[in-house]
Amino acid sequence: MTFRLKEAEWKELRNEAISLSQESRKLELVAVAGTGGVYAWLATNNLGNLQSAAWFIPVLFSLAGSLRAWAINKNIGVISKYLLTVESELSDNEGWEAFFKPRRGHLFGSAVTFWILFILITFTVPIAVISCAEQAKIETQRICPELE
Secondary structure, rough: OOEEEEEHHHHHHHHHHHHHHHHHHHHHHHHHHHHHHHHHHHHHOHHHHHHHOOOOOHHHHHHHHHHHHHHHHHHHHHHHHHHHHHHHHHHHHOOOOHHHHHHHHHHHHHHHHHHHHHHHHHHHHHHHHHHHHHHHHHHHHOOOHHHH
């Protein structure tokens, strides 16, 4: 491959990696905002028998989002590995990918930490809310038995 073609390919793939990285951050934001919206709506509306189950809807956001984030990260990794080989041909391992390679684990680790915490939170919140609601119902029945 000619130098010019390799350089053009490198630029295009680098832009794609940047775009995927931005998509990953947007995915985190949308997942958190969607979860907050669902929790806010559930806190102010009553779905009757479905109320308890509805609190688990954000779990789907966290699981689906984490799978998508994993796929994005894998794609970025493939691009990065290829760009590293192109950089070694073009500049004796002095490019951005060569510089960033030892640091990539920190970025990946922060994304993994975010999604693990988010999954744990979306599992914990409904359990806590349902438990508090049941406890409040029991307490209300104890204090005001005529309300049954």
